Amino acid sequence: MADLARELGVSMTTVSRALSDHHSIGAATKQRVLKLAKKLNYQPNHMAAALRRGQSRLLGVVVPYIEGKFFPSVIQGIEQAASKAGFSVIVCQSHEDVQLERRNVETLLNAQVAGVLVSLARNTQEFHHFDKVRGRGIPLVFFDRIPAGEQVNSVVxxxxxxxxxxxxxxxAQGCRRVAHLAGPQHLNIYRHRRQGYLDALAAFGIAPDEALIDYSDxxxxxxxxxxxxxxxxPNPVDGVFGAGDSAILGALQALKAQGISIPRDVALAGFSNEGFTAITEPRLTSVDQRCEEMGEAAVRLFLELAAAPHAPFxxxxxxxxxxxxxxxSSLQGQA
Amino acid sequence: MADLARELGVSMTTVSRALSDHHSIGAATKQRVLKLAKKLNYQPNHMAAALRRGQSRLLGVVVPYIEGKFFPSVIQGIEQAASKAGFSVIVCQSHEDVQLERRNVETLLNAQVAGVLVSLARNTQEFHHFDKVRGRGIPLVFFDRIPAGEQVNSVVxxxxxxxxxxxxxxxAQGCRRVAHLAGPQHLNIYRHRRQGYLDALAAFGIAPDEALIDYSDxxxxxxxxxxxxxxxxPNPVDGVFGAGDSAILGALQALKAQGISIPRDVALAGFSNEGFTAITEPRLTSVDQRCEEMGEAAVRLFLELAAAPHAPFxxxxxxxxxxxxxxxSSLQGQA
DNA sequence: CAACTACTCACAAACGTTTGCAGATAGCCT
DNA sequence: AGGCTATCTGCAAACGTTTGTGAGTAGTTG
Known part of the structure; x- marks a missing residue:
């Protein structure tokens, strides 16, 4: 930058302001600076800038894992939206472990990220490690798996x-004894899916039966x-709604192993719309989660929070x- | 850090040196510093450090995409090895587009990464955008998809x-007319897989037949x-080796659609050992790629390069x- | 003509570390 | 006692930006 200033016979101040399009720099000067910058192939040192203003253009993301379809797609959405806003993304995996999640958050803070987007690990039941983030005034957004009973910024x-x-x-397809494969109930997502299941039964005037709900990982x-x-x-089920596609896949395999026809004898529906739902036989009915949209929404929310100087409560x-x-897997019509 | 120094009645120099375990600091002093640092919950500002020494603890990774099993697993390996060495990882996707790949590299350089790990986009045939990386003396490691005809550091x-x-x-299972689903031949991986296929045929004394090789994406x-x-x-095939699992999945579906028995009539083998190979019917034989190892190896290589001050040619x-x-899918024994 | 606005620019002090150099203390040898 | 080494510590200058403050010039107004 000093080179630019010397070459043009102006101060570094002017160069800096010209580059960041500051209002107090003449249009002509700006042009000259920009042109020379391009010519000399000037590369701004983001670290220095970040140091000076105490904020980088990095966005930290913590997810439980990045296999399967959901998280990669969400990250995809995040990256897209972030790069559009001039941010880079740094991704960490917690491997479903609070311990690691904590470390990840530390790492991100040390990297001076401008914001943190988190989807909780399965066994995270305590959220003090996020206080530091808020404490530093860094926007914090949870997505998909969010803290229970806390007021937080979230996309779900x-x-x-x-x-x-x-x-x-x-x-509607005619099932009358529908079972539910439920996930860990301390996670908002699985709790809500279970409740949705129960409410659907109620809407059809069917009494819930706890024996038909299976809790697992x-x-x-x-x-x-x-x-x-x-x-x-003793009483056969004729349908299963699973809170995740993997579990439903297991159910499918178990049914086929016993020669039970799907969907004629038992209809199946899962959650996540994983890639493999289209290659099982029969193909699996599933709920799509709007993965990319979720990522984009999370970034948008972050940007809003970052824009509002020290947001309200x-x-x-x-x-x-x-x-x-x-x-x-759920179409009775074509058993 | 100033707080620490004041509190302990020493200079910032001493604190800095104590924290980085410099040899010229007494063991007693080190202890005191470390203890107070913990007590005051001191968080080093990596940006400042990075700025001062012109090098961050960030590792940049560019991959074509992060769906499926391969790249997530490699990234997994990279993260593990990197965090062990005190580095954070920042991942970018090129979406199989040189244009984006170029931008990604720029982004990483601007983020002052300490190293760059790359797996090329499908249509990257020209490699000048990496010159800048080398130019700055930043270690550059390619993995899996590497530049053709260039001398580079690589893990494959x-x-x-x-x-x-x-x-x-x-x-060996008895197939005599084995077809090959080949990928774009300008990519090293697909070229080598095709050659391996040809050499296997030769080893069994079978003449290759270009009609049995299908080129696609x-x-x-x-x-x-x-x-x-x-x-x-006219002459039926009795086996197919695919350079990728997705293509073999397609083949599987096409075969089943025509009621052809697998592996009795046609045996199948793929490449990548994708997750879905275990849930198709029959399950797919496939080549596992040592994904995590690849990531770890890439990081190890990076660390070596970083350690050697301006490595030799x-x-x-x-x-x-x-x-x-x-x-x-390939076991004739149990057709 | 004085006072005001609008615009343009430069000085220099930050930001939080690392590090070359030099100063200080103590112990040891001759 | 003097000189030496070994061990420890502090001063202050970097690193490459951003930005508050203030000064200068021109144009506009009362």
């Missing part, structure tokens, strides 16, 4: 609506085990509407 | 060996189309050995 899917829709669909193996248990019940919430993708 | 899978192994396996749809074409040939190469996962 309307899990309740998705579950309601999926379950209603099964019931929702792995494929969990789903298969649950299905086997459900099949052993009011925390903002964004709720996205899911969409049910109906496939053969 | 032995794709040739993997393809050789997979094809040999098909031949390896999507599921491409694979299905290729399979349909192969089935229409010799570029280092790391080659990992793949592993064939045999599943039902």
């Amino acid at each position: 899917l309307d899990d309740h609506a998705g579950a309601l829709q999926a379950t209603s669909h099964l019931l 929702m792995t494929t193996e969990d789903g298969a085990a649950a299905m086997r248990r459900l099949l052993a019940l 009011a925390q903002r919430q964004v709720v996205l509407q899911p969409e049910l993708f109906v496939r053969e | 899978l032995d794709d040739h060996a993997g393809a050789l192994q997979a094809t040999s396996h098909l031949l 390896m999507t599921t749809e491409d694979g299905a189309a290729a399979m349909r074409r192969l089935l229409a040939l 010799a570029q280092r190469q790391v080659v990992l050995q793949p592993e064939l996962f045999v599943r039902e």
Whole structure:
């Protein structure tokens, strides 16, 4: 930058201001500076700028993991929106571990990120490690998996609506004994999906039966085990709504292993619209989560928070509407 | 840091040196500093440090995309190794677009990364955008998809060996007319896989037939189309080795659509060991790519380069050995 | 003509570290 | 005692920006 200033016979101040389009620099000067900057291939040192203003153009993201479809897609949305706003994204995985989540947050703070976007680890039940973030006045946005019982800025899917829709669909297809593969209930998403399931039953005038709800960590193996248990019940089930696609995949495999026809004997519907839902046989009905939109929304929210100088106490919430993708695993018509 | 110094009645110099374990600081002083630092919850400002020494603790990664299994797993490996060495990772996607890849590299340089790890976009055939990285003396490591005909630091899978192994396996199972679904040949990985296929044929004394090699972008749809074409040939194929799992999935679907038995009539083997290979029916034989190892190796290489002050011209190469996962899609025994 | 506005620019002090150099203390040898 | 080394510590100058303050010039107004 000093070179630029010397070459043009102006001060560094002017150069700096010209580059950042400050109002107090003449249009002519700006042009000259910009042109020379390009010519000399000037590369601004973001660190110095960040140091000076105490804020970088980095956006920190913490997710439980990046396999499957959901988180990569969300990150995709985040990156897109972020780069549009001139931010770079730095991604950390908590591997479903609070401990690591804490470390990740530290790392991000040390990297002087301008904002932090988080989707909680499965076993995070305590949220003090985020106080530091707020304490430094850094915008904090949760998405998908958000802290229970806390007022936070968040972007979530309307899990309740998705579950309601999926379950209603099964019931509309004629199912009468619909089971539910439920996830850990301390996570908002799984709690809401369960409630959606229950409310759908209620809407159809069917009494809920706790024996038909299976709680697990929702792995494929969990789903298969649950299905086997459900099949052993005296009163047969004729439909299963799973709070995750992996579990439903397990159920599918268990059913096929016993030669039970899908969807004729048992209809299936899952949640997440994972890639593999389109390659199982039959293909799986599932609730799509608007992944990219969620990422974009999270960034938008961050930008708003960053713009409002030390925002008020009011925390903002964004709720996205899911969409049910109906496939053969739940279509009674073509058993 | 000033607080620490004042509190302890020493200079900032001492504090800085104590924290970075400099040899000229007494053990007692170090202890005192460290203890107070913990007590006051001192958070070093990495930006300032980075600015001063012209180097951050950030590692930049550019990948084509982060869906599927391969890249997330590699990133996983990178993160693990990097965080062990005290580095944070910042991930960018090129979306298979040189243009974006170029921008990503710029972004990373502006973020003052300490190193750059790259897997090329599909259409990158020209590599000048990496000159800047080298120009600044920043370690540059390519992995998996590396520049053709350039001397670079790289970590790759032995794709040739993997393809050789997979094809040999098909031949050993009794296949005699084995087709190959090939990817874009300007990418090292696909070129090597094709060569491995050819060499396996040669080893079994089978003459290659260009009509049995299908070139495409390896999507599921491409694979299905290729399979349909192969089935229409006068002389039937009895095995297919695909340079990617998605394409083989397409082939699988096309075969089943025509009621052809797998592996009895046609055996299949793919590449990447994607997650879905275990849920198709029959499950798909595939070559595993040692994803995490690749990430770790890339970071190790980076660290070595960073340690060697302005390394010599010799570029280092790391080659990992793949592993064939045999599943039902290629086991003639249990047709 | 004086006073005011609008515009343009430069000085220099930050931001929070690291580090070359030099100063200080103590112990040891001759 | 003097000189040496070894060990420890502080001063102050960097690193490359941003920005508050103030000064200068021109144009406009009363």
